[in-house]
Structure formats: C-alpha cells, structure tokens
Amino acid sequence: MDRRTFLKTGVALAAVGAVAKPYIARAQASGPIKIGMMAPLTGVVAAGGREMVDGFNMYWDEHGGEMAGRKVEIIVEDDGANPDMALQKARRLVEQAGVSMLFGNLLANTGLAVANYVKGNGMPYFIPIIAADDLTQRNRIKNVVRVAGYTGSQFPRPLADWCLKQGYKKAATISQDYTFGQEQCGGFCQTFTEGGGQIVSQFWHPLNTSDFSPYLGQLANLGVDVIFAMETGADATRFMQQYSNFGLKGQIPLVGAMNMTDQSVIRTMGSEAEGIIVAAHFAEGSPDPVTQKFVAAHVKKFNKLPSLYGFSMYSGAMWVDEAAKTIKGNVEDRDTLLSAVSKTELTGSPLGQTVKLDAFGNPIYDVHIRKVVKNADGKLWNAPIATYPQVSQFWKYNPETYMKQPPYSRDFQGIKKS
Amino acid sequence: MSTDAMPRLALAAVLLGALAFALVPLILPTYQVSILTEVLIYAVLAMSVDVLAGYTGRTPLCLGAVFGVSTYVTVYYSSTFGGSPYVGMALGVLAATVIAALFALLAIRTSGVYFLLLTLALGMIVWGICLRWTSITGGENGIRGNVRPAELAAHLPFYYVVFVAVAVVTFVMWRFVHSPFGLTLRGIRDSESRMRALGYNVSLHMFIAFTVAGLFSGIAGALYAMFNDFVSPSTVALTQSVEGLLMAITGGIGTLFGSFIGALAIIGLENAVSLYTERWQTVLGVAFIVIMIFAPEGILGGIKTLLARKRG
Structure with missing residues (x-):
C-alpha cells in the first residue's frame, strides 16, 4: 500500500466512523x-x-x-x-x-x-x-x-425529637446487634442526648433471638420513660409479643425503628402491636x-x-x-x-409529596411520626400523628462537620455527655 | 492390561484438562471467564479438603473457615491498612497456616465423627469472631477491599495469573500426596494402629498434613480475596467448608484432580440452574443424591472404576 492509498483508506475509514458513530448510539438506544x-x-x-x-x-x-x-x-x-x-x-x-x-x-x-x-x-x-x-x-x-x-439514622432522629417533646427524659435502647441496628440507635441516641435527654442503657442482642425475657426483665427495672427498639423480621414479632406478655406494654411507652412495625411484620399480629410509635417517610395509613x-x-x-x-x-x-x-x-x-x-x-x-435527592444521592422526606392502629377493616396499619418536614440524612447538622464524626457502631452512638 | 497404561492415560487426561482450562477462556465471554476463575480457586480448596478427607481419612469441616481467614487478612491488610495486596496475600496465607496449625493441635486427637464435629466447632468459632468483632471485620457488612491491582482488573489477565498459580499449587499438592510422606498418610487412613506399630509418629504426621491442607486453603483464600475484592462472614461460614467438601466428594475423594471436576460441576450447575429457576438449590440437592447413589466414589472415581472394570 503506497502512501496515497493509505491516506485515502484512512480518511475513508475515519469518515465511516464519524457517520456510523451516532448511528450505533441510536441503534443501541432503540x-x-x-x-x-x-x-x-x-x-x-x-x-x-x-x-x-x-x-x-x-x-x-x-x-x-x-x-x-x-x-x-x-x-x-x-x-x-x-x-x-x-x-x-x-x-x-x-x-x-x-x-x-x-x-x-x-x-x-x-x-x-x-x-x-x-x-x-x-x-x-x-x-x-x-x-x-x-x-x-x-x-x-x-x-x-x-x-x-x-x-x-435518618428517621430515628425526628423520633427522638418527638420523644423529647413528649417530656421523656430517660430512654433505653434495645437492638439487633448489627450495623443497621447500630445506625438507627445511633441516630436516636445522638439527637435524644443532644436535646437534653439521657440514655440509661443500651442492649444489643444477636439476630434471631427467640427469648427476650433477660432483656425485658432489665428494661423493666431501669426506670426509663421510653424504650427505643430496633428489630426486623421474626425478631420484631417476637419482641413485640413478649413486650406485651411481660406486661411492659402500657407501662413504658415503646417507640422504635420503622421496620419493626412494617406491614411485613404486623400483618400477622394482633393487639400486642397496637399503639407502638415509629418514624418513617411512608405511612400506609396516611389519609393522603x-x-x-x-x-x-x-x-x-x-x-x-x-x-x-x-x-x-x-x-x-x-x-x-x-x-x-x-x-x-x-x-x-x-x-x-x-x-x-x-x-x-x-x-x-x-407519599403524596415531592421528593428530591440531596447532594449525596439520598432523598429528603417529610417524616411522619406514625402509630400502629386498627383501620376501618380491622387490620393493623401505621397512621401518621405528627410530621417533620424536609428531613435529610444529616438532620440539622452541616454535612461536612457531621461526616467528621465516626460512623455509628456499638462503640460510638453519638451520645452527648452531660 | 499393562500396569503403566493407567498412569499414562491419567497423565494424558490431566494434560488434556489443563489444556482445556488454558484455552477455553480465550473463546468465552468475560462473565464465564470469571466463573472459570472461581472454579480454579475453589478447586484448590477442594483439593486441600481432599488431602485430609481422601488421603488421611479425616473429613474436615473447618477448611472453609481457614480459607476465609486468609481472605479476611488479605482484604484487611490491603484496604483498611493500605498495604500492598501481594504482602497482604502472603500474610493471609501465613495467618491461615497458623490457624490451621492451632486447629490441628486440637483436632488430631480425634477421628471419625468426633473429628468432623470438632472441626465444625472450630470453624464456627472463626465465623462467630468475624461476625461479632465489628471494629476489625466490619461485622455482618464485611470489608470492602482494594486488593486487585489495576493491571489485573480485566478478567482474562487475572484468569491466567490464577491459572498459573493454581497449576503450581496443584503440582506441589500432587507431589505432596505422592511423596513417601503422603504414603504414610494413606497408611494412617487405612490403619492407624499398624502405622503406630511400625514406628511412625502418627500425631506428628497428621499435624503436618492438617497444617499443609490449611496452607493450601489459605492460598485459595488469598486468591479469592483478589477475585472478589470483598469479604464478609459468609466467606468463613459453614457453607464454605461444606461446599469445598461437596466438590471434593463430587469429583472423587482421594483423586486430587477430581476436585477440578467437582468444582466445575458444582459452580457450573449453580450458575446454569439458577438461570432457570429459583429452586436451584433443590436441583443441586437432587444432583448430589443421584451422584451418591450411582457414583459414590465421585465422578472421577466412577470413571476410574469403570475403566478398570472394562480392562479387568
């Protein structure tokens, strides 16, 4: 191939490429x-x-x-x-x-x-x-x-604020011992103590705990105003049942993570779940x-x-x-x-509201404080009783300063020393 | 039949298998190459199980955990600590060997079902520690790694690195089980008391065999760290040990090379069947039952018996 043909072929190929490129892109998108x-x-x-x-x-x-x-x-x-x-x-x-x-x-x-x-x-x-x-x-x-x-940690924060507004001063937490639980408890504890509350004790139990009596016995004797529980799946069912069976229901108010009273859990439950309060963006019992x-x-x-x-x-x-x-x-x-x-x-x-993402790719919501009640068909669902508008994952903190604190773990719960 | 025909045939089969593993990736799409990489890594785990289960007559249920210790150390060193991945892998293998040596001290006193149970418990301890020691292991969430160097990011080059490593490891293991020392292991498998009567230090030999099996699982674990770039308690869980054992059994216990067939069969089946049904675990279960009924000595073991019967 001499220089001229080489150039010609080169130009021709380049031209084909230039013509074909948008065509390929379009073909892909169809x-x-x-x-x-x-x-x-x-x-x-x-x-x-x-x-x-x-x-x-x-x-x-x-x-x-x-x-x-x-x-x-x-x-x-x-x-x-x-x-x-x-x-x-x-x-x-x-x-x-x-x-x-x-x-x-x-x-x-x-x-x-x-x-x-x-x-x-x-x-x-x-x-x-x-x-x-x-x-x-x-x-x-x-x-x-x-x-x-x-x-x-996004939703437990408004819940902690709501608890403070109810006049609760002393709280205890019980949670499954893994990161999701530690993050939710961390959000609750940090806001609760920064608002003047006190975390008396924290309990961590392994996933799939069948008997909560050792924990419930201790929780009953702490003299706290409110208990924050973070449970998922079968643990949630068992915890709420035993909380009621041990007579704590009605004695110490129970609040918790939204997943504890999610439909996937309370669908099969009875009155033992009624009255529990959690915070979430979504409430299937919302009148909206x-x-x-x-x-x-x-x-x-x-x-x-x-x-x-x-x-x-x-x-x-x-x-x-x-x-x-x-x-x-x-x-x-x-x-x-x-x-x-x-x-x-x-x-x-x-949700019936406009939702947008923050600069870090996490949505900002109007968060409902929701309570488990019976609906018109006699089924349990979560109905909102208060709303915190525009709650981001950083609550009221500046993102940069917030992210300087370590991530929540069993050892770091953001508890403010008073 | 002539006595040296079998080894020659076996050698030809091994070379053919190696050739297939060397050439097939060139024509496969990248995803299948990554599956094949996994097959090679798990074959090493299965071979180390085979060293104990097939050659020493002690079925271990903790080598998956030993494998995972190496993965944890490698990922931890190179991501949380920020060190070189190769040093991390060396440390991982070292850690696995040390853990295996510790386990060996306890486990060699037992045999049969007690050995099975003891190694099961030891493996569960590792799993429990990885799950609960959140500050180091990240608990349930595990550790996200940064192990794989940029030059090996593509599937094909990485495959060949693993291929070469596994080929070397396989050769060493083959030499190991066919060495005079390996023969003493088989002696222990067949009759511990006779070996003792012949003057062999049975405990020492078993200790060495266990530690060496741990070393090899550690190598597999370190390669797995580089392959997955991620580790969580499921890597050290009991299922990992059981998977290794199933691969060794499916391929043929006491055949070493059967591990490749077992790993290929199980990982291949897992991937092929799960394409079509959610109930792929049921299909796998049925497949195991069928293998155990019709070829209790595994696929390679079955082929061997079949060949022997034809000639005899």
Whole structure:
C-alpha cells in the first residue's frame, strides 16, 4: 500500500466512523431497556425479597412495561441474602445479560458487596432498600444512588425529637446487634442526648433471638420513660409479643425503628402491636389520597397492604422512569442518566409529596411520626400523628462537620455527655 | 492390561484438562471467564479438603473457615491498612497456616465423627469472631477491599495469573500426596494402629498434613480475596467448608484432580440452574443424591472404576 492509498483508506475509514458513530448510539438506544433486579428470593429474608419484586413489577405493569417509551426487560436474580452470591449475580447481570442498570438487594451486606463491584465499572446501581449510612455519606460512590430509600439514622432522629417533646427524659435502647441496628440507635441516641435527654442503657442482642425475657426483665427495672427498639423480621414479632406478655406494654411507652412495625411484620399480629410509635417517610395509613390510591391498588393486586419493600421498589422504579423521560430514554449514557436521576424531583410518589435527592444521592422526606392502629377493616396499619418536614440524612447538622464524626457502631452512638 | 497404561492415560487426561482450562477462556465471554476463575480457586480448596478427607481419612469441616481467614487478612491488610495486596496475600496465607496449625493441635486427637464435629466447632468459632468483632471485620457488612491491582482488573489477565498459580499449587499438592510422606498418610487412613506399630509418629504426621491442607486453603483464600475484592462472614461460614467438601466428594475423594471436576460441576450447575429457576438449590440437592447413589466414589472415581472394570 503506497502512501496515497493509505491516506485515502484512512480518511475513508475515519469518515465511516464519524457517520456510523451516532448511528450505533441510536441503534443501541432503540432496543428494550434491560434492568437487572436483585432480591433475596431464598434465605432468611425471602419474604421481603418477594415483596420487592412484586412492588417493582407493579410499577411497570401499571405503565405498560415501558420506560420513556421504550420497552423494559426486567431480569430478576436471587441474591440468596448472601453477599458472595449477590456479587456473582451482579457480575452476571452486567457482563453477560448486558443490563443498563442494577436495582435492588435487601440486606446491607449484599448491597455493600455490589456497590464495591460497580465502583469499578461505573454501572448505575439504585438501592431503594439498602440503608447503610456510609453509602451516601463517607464512602459515597457516584453511580450508587439511593432513589426512594433512606439511611439507617435518618428517621430515628425526628423520633427522638418527638420523644423529647413528649417530656421523656430517660430512654433505653434495645437492638439487633448489627450495623443497621447500630445506625438507627445511633441516630436516636445522638439527637435524644443532644436535646437534653439521657440514655440509661443500651442492649444489643444477636439476630434471631427467640427469648427476650433477660432483656425485658432489665428494661423493666431501669426506670426509663421510653424504650427505643430496633428489630426486623421474626425478631420484631417476637419482641413485640413478649413486650406485651411481660406486661411492659402500657407501662413504658415503646417507640422504635420503622421496620419493626412494617406491614411485613404486623400483618400477622394482633393487639400486642397496637399503639407502638415509629418514624418513617411512608405511612400506609396516611389519609393522603395519593397514598390511599397506591395502597388500594396494592391491596387489589396482591391482597395485602403494602410493606416498605414493595413501596420502596415501586417508588424507585418511578424515580428512574421519570428521570429517563427527561433524557428521552437514553439510559445507556450512564453520566446523563445519573445526573438526570439526581436532578429529578419526584412528584408522583405514593407519599403524596415531592421528593428530591440531596447532594449525596439520598432523598429528603417529610417524616411522619406514625402509630400502629386498627383501620376501618380491622387490620393493623401505621397512621401518621405528627410530621417533620424536609428531613435529610444529616438532620440539622452541616454535612461536612457531621461526616467528621465516626460512623455509628456499638462503640460510638453519638451520645452527648452531660 | 499393562500396569503403566493407567498412569499414562491419567497423565494424558490431566494434560488434556489443563489444556482445556488454558484455552477455553480465550473463546468465552468475560462473565464465564470469571466463573472459570472461581472454579480454579475453589478447586484448590477442594483439593486441600481432599488431602485430609481422601488421603488421611479425616473429613474436615473447618477448611472453609481457614480459607476465609486468609481472605479476611488479605482484604484487611490491603484496604483498611493500605498495604500492598501481594504482602497482604502472603500474610493471609501465613495467618491461615497458623490457624490451621492451632486447629490441628486440637483436632488430631480425634477421628471419625468426633473429628468432623470438632472441626465444625472450630470453624464456627472463626465465623462467630468475624461476625461479632465489628471494629476489625466490619461485622455482618464485611470489608470492602482494594486488593486487585489495576493491571489485573480485566478478567482474562487475572484468569491466567490464577491459572498459573493454581497449576503450581496443584503440582506441589500432587507431589505432596505422592511423596513417601503422603504414603504414610494413606497408611494412617487405612490403619492407624499398624502405622503406630511400625514406628511412625502418627500425631506428628497428621499435624503436618492438617497444617499443609490449611496452607493450601489459605492460598485459595488469598486468591479469592483478589477475585472478589470483598469479604464478609459468609466467606468463613459453614457453607464454605461444606461446599469445598461437596466438590471434593463430587469429583472423587482421594483423586486430587477430581476436585477440578467437582468444582466445575458444582459452580457450573449453580450458575446454569439458577438461570432457570429459583429452586436451584433443590436441583443441586437432587444432583448430589443421584451422584451418591450411582457414583459414590465421585465422578472421577466412577470413571476410574469403570475403566478398570472394562480392562479387568
């Protein structure tokens, strides 16, 4: 090949490349949008995982299976409530199935494992359920966004403030001994003590505790005004039952983390759960018509009141859909998608309020203080009794100064020495 | 049949297998390459289980935990401590060996079901510590690592690094079990009292075998740290030990190379079946039952018996 032909070929190739490039991009953006959705369908939290998938699918069913005019193809994978397996499934979704985004996971450890994986390859990863504080704080990853989710310490803070307003001065906490519990207790303790309250004692018990009597005996004799409990799943059921059986119910007010009185727990319970107060963004018993419309649709479709899992995945799907509409469905361009998601203000949320993300990818909510009551059908649900507007994950702190304090753990609960 | 035909056939099979592991990744999509990497790593774990279960006659349920200790140390050193990943891996292997030596001191006094139970308990202790020692291990959440160096970030180069490492380890293990020392282990398996009567220090030999098995699981664990870049208590959990044992049994206990077949079968099946059904664990369970009924000596063991029967 002489110099001239070489130049000619080169120019021709470059021209083809320039012409073909936008064409390729367009070709890519016209097929279905593949979404990788991971949830624990086997293992200890399989029931919650199932509700996640249901909530997620419910949104797409309602919207004709389309995102911004493009068909949506959802690939559901079981993470087995196990981080190693979650990681493997995430790899498969990204590298083999070729998804444009990842959604889901329930347990913090699975979410953290996947987050570490997508940190390396930039895949957008949306986590409506994973509440680990640091994913949107100290160890923020740009492409991991907590659409429609919340951080562990976000809601216990307004609850602590509410407790102080009730005149409670002394509190004790009891919690499952793992990071999610430590973060929620930390949020409660820090706000409670900074507002002049006192934390008398803290109890940490292993996951899957069947007998709470040793803890309840001690709690009863502390002389506290209120007890903050953080329990999930079967532990939550057992704790509330035994709290009532030991006669503490009605004696010492019980407040707690929202997951303790989530529908997934209280659905099967009776009067022992009534009257417990927790703080959350979502309250299925809210009189807001938008919320009630969502609740009615969920009951119609699945014959049960929506849990946090279903609600969060539903809203998460809505969030990304709204964002995709503003960029004409070009979700393959990751940077555009991520910036669209972070700019989107969610107006149609079942919460009946506009929700937006803070600068760290975590939503700001009007937080309800909600109480477990019987509804008109005699079913237990959470009804709001007070509202704290615009609560961010940083409460009233400056984010920079806040993040200088260590993350919450068993050893650091942010308790202010008085 | 001539007596040296079998080894020649075996050698050919091993070379063919190695060749397959060397060439197949070139034509596979990247995700399958990562699965194959996992197969190689777990094969090492299964082989170290085989050293004890197949050659020494003691079935351990703690090598998964030893494997995980190495993973923890590697990830901890290179991320929380900020050190070089290679030093971290060396420290991981060292830690695994030390833990295995400690376990060995306790476990070699027992045999049979007591050995099984004791090693199970020891493994559970490791798991309990990893779960509860939150300030170091990150508890349930585990530690996010920074182990894999940038030059190995792509799947294919990393695969070949693992391939070479595993090839070397496999050769060393093969030499180990076929050495005179390895023969004494088989002697202990077949008759402990006779070996003692012959003047062998049975306890010492078992201690060494256990520690060496721990060393090899440690190597697998360190490679796994680099592969996953993440560690949590599920890596040291009982399921890890059981998985290693199942791979060794599926491939064929006491065959060493069977571990590769076992790892390939189990990890392959896990991935293939879970594509189609949530009930993949049920399918795996049924597969194990079928293997145990029709080839109790494992896949490779079954093939060997079949070949021997044909010729005999």
